[in-house]
Amino acid sequence: xxxxxxxxxxxxxxxxxxxxxxxxxxxxxxxxxxTHAKEFAKNLGGxxxxxxxxxxxxxxNSETLRSMLLASDVANDAVYTWMGQYYEFxxxxxxxxxxxxxxxxxxNKLLWRALSASGVxxxxxxxxxxxxxxxxxxxxxxxxxxSTAMAAIIANSTAxxxxxxxxxAxxxxxxxQTAMAAVASSQTARTAIxxxSTAxxxxxASTTALNALYAKKKRMSGASASLSGKFxxxxxxxxxxxxxxQYGYATLSDGSKPKWDSYKGKYAYFKQYKxxxxxxxxxxxxxxxxxxxxx
Numbered sequence: 001x002x003x004x005x006x007x008x009x010x011x012x013x014x015x016x017x018x019x020x021x022x023x024x025x026x027x028x029x030x031x032x033x034x035t036h037a038k039e040f041a042k043n044l045g046g047x048x049x050x051x052x053x054x055x056x057x058x059x060x061n062s063e064t065l066r067s068m069l070l071a072s073d074v075a076n077d078a079v080y081t082w083m084g085q086y087y088e089f090x091x092x093x094x095x096x097x098x099x100x101x102x103x104x105x106x107x108n109k110l111l112w113r114a115l116s117a118s119g120v121x122x123x124x125x126x127x128x129x130x131x132x133x134x135x136x137x138x139x140x141x142x143x144x145x146x147s148t149a150m151a152a153i154i155a156n157s158t159a160x161x162x163x164x165x166x167x168x169a170x171x172x173x174x175x176x177q178t179a180m181a182a183v184a185s186s187q188t189a190r191t192a193i194x195x196x197s198t199a200x201x202x203x204x205a206s207t208t209a210l211n212a213l214y215a216k217k218k219r220m221s222g223a224s225a226s227l228s229g230k231f232x233x234x235x236x237x238x239x240x241x242x243x244x245x246q247y248g249y250a251t252l253s254d255g256s257k258p259k260w261d262s263y264k265g266k267y268a269y270f271k272q273y274k275x276x277x278x279x280x281x282x283x284x285x286x287x288x289x290x291x292x293x294x295x
Contacts, residue, residue: 008045041074070117116166129159144176170202180212194295213293221289230295248283
């Protein structure tokens with residue numbers, strides 16, 4: 001006889017996967033109802049349909065369903081429920097209080113895909129990896145608010161890599177003045193941020209984060225001045241003419257040289273492109289400039 005979880009899995013699989021478009025609508029309706037959403041997050045069969053799709057074998061709606069669940073108010077509960085089929089535990093602290101287990105989870109793409117989207121899981125994981133007691137931090141926001149925790153994370157490459165690879169962790173970091181002050185002051189953290197598209201996207205979406213970088217901005221000025229390195233472009237003078245052969249331009253990390261005509265305002269260029277600049281050139285007017293943060 002099939003167990004309850006297996007029956008639930010089959011029923012939810014039929015409901016969410018029988019028709020891809022209707023499945024997305026059903027998930028949307030389910031998550032809009034707080035009571036139903038909480039019930040779903042506690043149902044191992046249901047969350048397994050959404051979180052258990054093998055990495056690299058996604059079907060037509062698996063990524064959408066997973067993104068919807070992990071962006072919802074019950075994301076932490078859903079991940080907690082789902083992890084119960086892999087480990088025996090009675091609390092987040094019991095699950096994530098062991099450094100070796102956290103490292104093993106990071107190495108497992110399927111588990112890490114879900115864990116890295118949970119603010120609670122990420123806060124406790126990176127605290128443990130950094131040699132701290134995960135019981136002292138409720139979630140990633142609590143970690144980001146602690147200068148002690150941020151210093152420990154930046155000093156530990158495994159913990160830092162976990163943070164910059166996680167949208168949930170980076171959203172918390174980008175929203176915290178304490179965390180961003182630590183990031184902006186550390187060459188190690190700046191290098192890790194520059195190498196992560198996840199981290200750059202989170203910073204581009206946060207005024208708090210951008211303001212922290214702006215507080216440490218530098219300015220390149222002078223006719224046809226140029227710089228090579230790794231930079232986040234924060235602002236471009238209004239009259240700085242764009243022309244890759246004659247005037248000003250920037251080369252981004254993907255090799256592109258996108259126009260900046262419509263993105264000269266404060267933070268506009270980086271918000272638009274969300275990439276590191278590896279080369280910047282000013283136009284031929286000595287009064288023009290580019291403000292940037294050096295990674």
